[in-house]
Each structure stands twice: as structure tokens, then as C-alpha cells.
Amino acid sequence: MAYRETEMMRERKAQARQRIIECAWESVTTGGFRSARITQIASMAGVATGSIYRHFESREELFAEMFRLATQHEVDRVAQALTGPETAAQQLENALRLFAERALRAPTRAWALIAEPVDPKLDEERLVYRRAFARLFEGAIRDGVLDGSLPEQNARLASTSLVGAIAESLIGPLAQASPEPCEAADLKPNELVDAIMQFCMQGLTGTRSQP
Structure with a gap:
């Protein structure tokens, strides 16, 4: 049998x-x-x-599965921030701020998800992770153009630029949690988040974002 x-x-x-x-x-x-x-x-x-x-089957497969679940949780949190009664531009700023604040509150976790050197399989998963955020931001930018809170622009290019800008801005400070620390920003966490938001929102709107 x-x-x-x-x-x-x-x-x-x-x-x-x-x-x-x-x-x-x-x-x-x-x-x-x-x-x-x-x-x-x-x-x-x-x-x-x-x-x-x-x-x-392998350590790499375990880490890849764990990475997918952990990053999906972060994507879901950002997606939730992109809802509410505010304009699309304000929702987008809320989501970007949430991303940065969560990363700085748990730097070891964020470093592992965003930039820690591991293996090619994890690098592939990181690309999927970035594309998921870019799709969310692209939708928010399109909504912002429609509701008038953002000027006309290439939503796809702007969204990928946002993902790159916020990730790269955090790598230095987060690298303090890495085995090979690099120079960290000489800003307090709230100051760093405000500076990142100002850069991102000024790029999207052409005006300065107020902390």
C-alpha cells in the first residue's frame, strides 16, 4: 500500500x-x-x-523564503500608509517616512533586508523587493497627478528614483550594524528622515517639504 x-x-x-x-x-x-x-x-x-x-534544500533557500516573507510584511505596511483621506502626495510622504523610520528603529534588520552582502539568490530577491515598492509608489504618483497634488511627470521613472534615493540614503547609517561599518550620517534619526523626505518630496513636487 x-x-x-x-x-x-x-x-x-x-x-x-x-x-x-x-x-x-x-x-x-x-x-x-x-x-x-x-x-x-x-x-x-x-x-x-x-x-x-x-x-x-539549502541554507540559501531558507534565507530566500524568510526574506520573501519579511519583505512582504514591509511592503504591506507601506501599502497601508498609501491609503486614507489625504492627498496622494501626502500619502506618499507618509509611506516614505514610515519606510525610513522603521529602518532606523531596527537597523540590523533593515541592513539585512536592504544591503547586507549575502549571496546572488538574496540579491535577486532584493530586486523583487524594490520593484514591489516601486509599483506602489508609481500608483501613488499617478494618483497624485490626477488629484492635482503632484505635477505631471513620468510616474514609473519617478517611482524607481524614489526607491533608489531612499535606500541609498539609509545605507550609510544602517551600515553601522554591518561587520564593516562605513561613515554614518552625522544627523539624529529624526533629522535624517526629515532630510530624506525633503529631498524626495522636492524632487516630486518641485517645492520644499516641511518637516
């Missing part, structure tokens, strides 16, 4: 897989990808090291 997996067994496997992902994310949030070891993750999850490879 052929072996048939029961619903209970499938549920247990799904729970174990989710627990491994959660522990991997906890490890990355604490020390970045550089400190996340399969043996440590297995210990945190309460499973044997070999058990992890029954759920994920």
Missing part, C-alpha cells in the same frame, strides 16, 4: 517549517545574515540540524 501523508502530519510539517523560518528571522534580526547559522537556527527551533534540510 502506498504511503499517504495524513492531514495531521501535513499540519505538523507546516508548523515546523514556519517555526524554522521564524527562528531564522529572529537570528537575522539580532545579528544579520552573517551571524545566522543553521545549527543555531535548528537549536532555536528545537529540531535537529538535518530536519531543516527536509524542509529547505
Whole structure:
């Protein structure tokens, strides 16, 4: 008789897989990808090291899955900020500010998601991550042009420019959490966020954004 997996067994496997992902994310949030070891993750999850490879073919696959889930959470938070009674331009500023503030509140986590050198598979996932944000921003820019809160412009080009500008502006400060720190901005977090917002919104509207 052929072996048939029961619903209970499938549920247990799904729970174990989710627990491994959660522990991997906890490890990355604490020390970045550089400190996340399969043996440590297995210990945190309460499973044997070999058990992890029954759920994920490799360390890279585990990290890629964890990265997808973590970044989708960030994308969802930004998408939520792009709703409400404000003009599209104000919603966009709210979303950009949220992105920057969340990154600076958890620099190790943000560094891991935005820029930490890992492997080509994670670099591919980062491109997907950036495109997701760009699509959200593009929609908001188009809405802003329609409601008159933003001037006529190339929404697709402007959205990708926003993603690049905010990510690159944060890399220096976030790199303090990396194994090879680089020079950080000599600004307090709120001052840095205000400066980023001023640059982004001035580029979109042609006028200075008020802190």
C-alpha cells in the first residue's frame, strides 16, 4: 500500500517549517545574515540540524523564503500608509517616512533586508523587493497627478528614483550594524528622515517639504 501523508502530519510539517523560518528571522534580526547559522537556527527551533534540510534544500533557500516573507510584511505596511483621506502626495510622504523610520528603529534588520552582502539568490530577491515598492509608489504618483497634488511627470521613472534615493540614503547609517561599518550620517534619526523626505518630496513636487 502506498504511503499517504495524513492531514495531521501535513499540519505538523507546516508548523515546523514556519517555526524554522521564524527562528531564522529572529537570528537575522539580532545579528544579520552573517551571524545566522543553521545549527543555531535548528537549536532555536528545537529540531535537529538535518530536519531543516527536509524542509529547505539549502541554507540559501531558507534565507530566500524568510526574506520573501519579511519583505512582504514591509511592503504591506507601506501599502497601508498609501491609503486614507489625504492627498496622494501626502500619502506618499507618509509611506516614505514610515519606510525610513522603521529602518532606523531596527537597523540590523533593515541592513539585512536592504544591503547586507549575502549571496546572488538574496540579491535577486532584493530586486523583487524594490520593484514591489516601486509599483506602489508609481500608483501613488499617478494618483497624485490626477488629484492635482503632484505635477505631471513620468510616474514609473519617478517611482524607481524614489526607491533608489531612499535606500541609498539609509545605507550609510544602517551600515553601522554591518561587520564593516562605513561613515554614518552625522544627523539624529529624526533629522535624517526629515532630510530624506525633503529631498524626495522636492524632487516630486518641485517645492520644499516641511518637516
